[in-house]
Amino acid sequence: MKQKSEITRLNIETHPLAPFIPEGASVLMLGSFPPKREKWSMEFYYPNWQNDMWRIFGLVFFNDKEFFVEPVAKRFRENAIREFLSEKKIAISDTAQEVIRLQDNASDKYLDIVTPVNLFRLLQQIPMCRAIITTGQKACETVAGILNVAVPKVGTSVSCHIDKQQISLYRMPSSSRAYPLALDKKAAAYRQMFTELNLC
Secondary structure, eight states, rough: OOOOHHHHHHTTOOOOOOBBBBBOEEEEEEOOOOOGGGGBBBSSSSTTTOOOOOHHHHHHSSSOOOOOOEETTEEEHHHHHHHHHHHEEEEEESEEEEEEEESSSSSGGEEEEEEEEEHHHHHHOOTHHHEEEESHHHHHHHHHHHHTTOOOTTTTTEEEEEETTTEEEEEEOOOOOTTTSSSHHHHHHHHHHHHHHHOO
């Protein structure tokens, strides 16, 4: 009979994607963890068709929520997203390296982070980073804990120093439809942040 620790270990998921770090990246965007693979519509971050992150980006930068969307195929335009992020020098990763889904779904509420991302090692790959954008409460609390700073309110940021470099930590609304805020209001919050960062 398996011990409880062995059974628990079998439930641990390891992050399936490598960080996306374009050359000269100056901003790092961090979510929590990808959904179950059966929910993926592409092999990239925020792959769930029901997640609105790429619709938010479409609204913010192109005033078109379907700019990164292939509606008939119900998938996102992965190559276009990668090219756009590279152009804007936005890196993407997640705050959790290993997790247990307490209720076998993608909800952050039931996501137990076993091993957080090695944030400082990740930042070593992004020497020009000037802002960390967290996309939801779980992500922000995790990063704030690692950096030992206060958790900012939604849509705001706090400043911290990492290796003598000043970095802004933003807490943005989750792009999950479970987060009770209209898409246009989420886009407005992201637009304000990207304007502050001189990216739009």
